[in-house]
Amino acid sequence: xxxxxxxxxxxxxxxxxxxxxxxxxxxxxxxxxxxxxxxxxxxxxxxxxxxxxxxxxxxxxxxxxxxxxxxxxxxxxxxxxxxxxxxxxxxxxxxxxxxxxxxxxxxxxxxxx
Amino acid sequence: xxxxxxxxxxxxxxxxxxxxxxxxxxxxxxxxxxxxxxxxxxxxxxxxxxxxxxxxxxxxxxxxxxxxxxxxxxxxxxxxxxxxxxxxxxxxxxxxxxxxxxxxxxxxxxxxxxx
Numbered sequence: 001x002x003x004x005x006x007x008x009x010x011x012x013x014x015x016x017x018x019x020x021x022x023x024x025x026x027x028x029x030x031x032x033x034x035x036x037x038x039x040x041x042x043x044x045x046x047x048x049x050x051x052x053x054x055x056x057x058x059x060x061x062x063x064x065x066x067x068x069x070x071x072x073x074x075x076x077x078x079x080x081x082x083x084x085x086x087x088x089x090x091x092x093x094x095x096x097x098x099x100x101x102x103x104x105x106x107x108x109x110x111x112x113x
Numbered sequence: 114x115x116x117x118x119x120x121x122x123x124x125x126x127x128x129x130x131x132x133x134x135x136x137x138x139x140x141x142x143x144x145x146x147x148x149x150x151x152x153x154x155x156x157x158x159x160x161x162x163x164x165x166x167x168x169x170x171x172x173x174x175x176x177x178x179x180x181x182x183x184x185x186x187x188x189x190x191x192x193x194x195x196x197x198x199x200x201x202x203x204x205x206x207x208x209x210x211x212x213x214x215x216x217x218x219x220x221x222x223x224x225x226x227x228x
Binding site for chain 1: 114117144146154155156157158161205207209215216217218219220221222224
């Protein structure tokens with residue numbers, strides 16, 4: 001079955017510290033992978049995506065993610081977190097003719113001053 | 114990416130009534146989707162809105178409860194019918210581009226509270 005697992009429900013980091021949000025997926029075909037961010041009361045904003053090619057992808061707001069096929073992972077990283085990064089982050093997998101996306105349960109990021 | 118708007122942005126409704134949510138895109142798009150995000154939960158796909166044909170519903174969602182229209186390539190509506198408090202959620206539409214892009218872009222969402 002196709003699924004996405006985000007093991008960390010809630011993470012707190014200090015401003016300026018590095019960040020890694022974990023995402024593992026189960027998908028029968030070559031996956032398309034996405035990270036979205038949702039600020040309070042807002043819709044979802046696309047941070048980055050991986051379709052093929054270079055396994056390290058750069059996104060907006062200084063985020064990057066690395067696709068590791070052997071580990072079925074697509075972890076999101078940022079070297080230095082800003083207070084404005086506090087939000088909920090969703091990993092999603094999809095692709096194919098239907099374009100359906102399967103979302104993980106999300107990781108809520110809090111940033112301490 | 115396309116600019117997507119939704120109306121209303123939020124509403125408070127009485128049980129047993131219906132609400133129609135609109136999704137408008139500033140350019141023609143291939144595919145439109147409707148998602149539900151229950152409080153504190155992730156997103157669940159309700160249906161794919163197909164232009165010129167009936168929507169394709171996911172398991173657990175039925176047309177009588179969530180009728181969808183898509184009259185053209187820039188507009189869709191989702192109706193939440195005969196509402197109950199369990200329907201209190203954020204409803205989001207998303208789109209992919211006419212170029213066959215596999216990337217979905219989301220609208221700002223409609224926050225629905227049912228009393």
